[in-house]
Amino acid sequence: MGSLPFFASICTLILLSILEFSSAADKITSGQSIRDDETLISLSQRFELGFFSPGNSKNRYLGIWYKMTPQEVVWVANRNNPIPDKTGVLTISSNGSLLLINEAQSIFWSSNSSRMPANPEAQLLDSGNFVLRDSNDRSSENYIWQSFDYPSDTLLTGMKLGWNLKTNFQRNLTSWRSADDPSPGDYSLKLEVNDVPQLVLFSRSKIVARSGPWNGLQFGGIPMMQNYVFKPKLVHNEDELYYMYDPFNDTVLTRLTVNQSTGKMQRFVSNVGSREWDSLYSWPFDICDNYEQCGANSYCRVGGLPMCECLKGFVTKPQDEWGTPQTTTCVKKPPVGSDCRNGEGFLKIARMKLPDDNWSNQSMNTKECRAECLKNCSCRAYANSDIRRKGSGCLMWFGDLTDMKECSAGISWGQDIFIRVPASELVNHSYKKKIMMIVVTVVSIIFCMFLLGLLVYKAWKKTRSKGNTFFNLVDFNSEKVY
Ligand SMILES: *[C@@H]1O[C@H](CO)[C@@H](O)[C@H](O)[C@H]1NC(C)=O
Numbered sequence: 001m002g003s004l005p006f007f008a009s010i011c012t013l014i015l016l017s018i019l020e021f022s023s024a025a026d027k028i029t030s031g032q033s034i035r036d037d038e039t040l041i042s043l044s045q046r047f048e049l050g051f052f053s054p055g056n057s058k059n060r061y062l063g064i065w066y067k068m069t070p071q072e073v074v075w076v077a078n079r080n081n082p083i084p085d086k087t088g089v090l091t092i093s094s095n096g097s098l099l100l101i102n103e104a105q106s107i108f109w110s111s112n113s114s115r116m117p118a119n120p121e122a123q124l125l126d127s128g129n130f131v132l133r134d135s136n137d138r139s140s141e142n143y144i145w146q147s148f149d150y151p152s153d154t155l156l157t158g159m160k161l162g163w164n165l166k167t168n169f170q171r172n173l174t175s176w177r178s179a180d181d182p183s184p185g186d187y188s189l190k191l192e193v194n195d196v197p198q199l200v201l202f203s204r205s206k207i208v209a210r211s212g213p214w215n216g217l218q219f220g221g222i223p224m225m226q227n228y229v230f231k232p233k234l235v236h237n238e239d240e241l242y243y244m245y246d247p248f249n250d251t252v253l254t255r256l257t258v259n260q261s262t263g264k265m266q267r268f269v270s271n272v273g274s275r276e277w278d279s280l281y282s283w284p285f286d287i288c289d290n291y292e293q294c295g296a297n298s299y300c301r302v303g304g305l306p307m308c309e310c311l312k313g314f315v316t317k318p319q320d321e322w323g324t325p326q327t328t329t330c331v332k333k334p335p336v337g338s339d340c341r342n343g344e345g346f347l348k349i350a351r352m353k354l355p356d357d358n359w360s361n362q363s364m365n366t367k368e369c370r371a372e373c374l375k376n377c378s379c380r381a382y383a384n385s386d387i388r389r390k391g392s393g394c395l396m397w398f399g400d401l402t403d404m405k406e407c408s409a410g411i412s413w414g415q416d417i418f419i420r421v422p423a424s425e426l427v428n429h430s431y432k433k434k435i436m437m438i439v440v441t442v443v444s445i446i447f448c449m450f451l452l453g454l455l456v457y458k459a460w461k462k463t464r465s466k467g468n469t470f471f472n473l474v475d476f477n478s479e480k481v482y
Pocket residue numbers: 093095096097099107110113114
């Protein structure tokens with residue numbers, strides 16, 4: 001009986017070494033499997049795949065997390081189908097798909113693909129992508145299935161947020177339901193396309209906030225803070241339209257998540273090898289980011305009194321005059337005369353989060369854009385669609401201008417928009433300018449004449465002083481009186 005503890009410890013040692021062996025692996029092939037107490041670890045030890053229980057839950061889920069910070073789960077396979085006990089097994093099934101089953105052979109999750117690999121293998125890559133492929137076809141990124149195609153609440157470096165245009169498949173981020181439950185919650189982040197793509201944060205089907213259209217460098221309504229951490233990009237080709245980001249430096253880790261309790265988009269950073277994550281920013285930032293915080297044809301100013309202000313050329317709708325700022329809708333001042341083309345012009349408003357657009361042409365320049373907008377009486381505003389190439393690309397707005405925000409100075413966000421206003425607004429403007437010019441001109445002329453007079457007087461006095469001392473009695477400069 002005394003040998004039992006000894007025996008048990010030997011067994012434990014053997015078991016541990018088996019675990020050690022299995023946990024060092026980063027892939028499984030056909031016929032192999034991962035049990036609840038086993039994990040896969042990516043080559044550089046960055047990511048780990050295995051079973052976990054979130055928060056206070058006893059349920060088991062298959063997921064991927066950072067090896068250094070296991071509490072940061074970046075992907076969950078069976079979000080909707082928790083395994084109630086620890087009998088879960090991940091295998092590659094005979095038809096070459098990934099299969100998550102338990103003791104009773106119930107299927108909790110499976111990868112869905114149309115192709116069947118001859119020699120399937122599933123590998124956890126250093127990017128955090130869990131891929132299924134044919135082991136004869138290791139070099140290509142021609143995956144049969146990949147976890148990056150099915151984001152949970154986290155966008156990792158290299159993941160695409162957006163559309164496969166061929167299949168019309170849209171990849172979104174969806175928050176967890178709670179810290180104990182990774183099933184899809186209320187909040188989601190999507191790349192939406194009116195005409196120019198923008199990020200939209202939803203609470204169920206309700207829009208919480210929009211980023212403003214992509215302007216070639218960034219989404220106009222989300223500031224480019226600390227841009228040494230990551231480089232955002234938007235890719236649009238025949239097959240795909242998506243947002244993704246590249247790290248500036250491979251020693252910096254960054255991820256984008258949708259918070260399950262606040263519904264905010266959060267950007268986190270960490271250094272490779274660190275056990276700490278810092279929140280870089282969360283969005284929405286302020287009250288003016290709330291979707292349609294102000295009414296149509298007005299814009300929101302943080303700290304402004306009032307917060308919502310009608311755009312130039314628009315006035316408060318009469319019946320709204322006693323309404324709260326939030327309900328204020330601004331309507332167009334009527335153009336003078338019937339022909340809008342002669343009666344109107346454009347006024348530049350700087351540093352704006354652009355409204356939802358519905359018309360663009362990337363090959364038009366600003367001049368053409370302006371001319372085209374002026375021609376069409378229902379065109380309300382225009383702007384550059386690509387600020388990288390100044391003066392190129394055209395955005396136009398037909399109908400009300402909604403959800404505009406004045407972006408604070410000092411950081412890179414917001415852009416110029418040109419609003420159509422009645423001529424009276426413009427005349428007023430240039431009239432004031434003209435008066436100012438006239439006043440300045442007259443004052444300078446008088447001053448010049450005064451100086452000239454002084455010079456002439458002194459010269460005259462000098463010549464006279466040679467012959468006549470009488471004029472020396474009064475010295476203009478020194479005010480000496482004799
Ligand atoms: C592969 O097998 C699993 C389980 O047997 C099944 O659920 C799945 O639909 C199959 N996939 C294909 C593509 O046949």
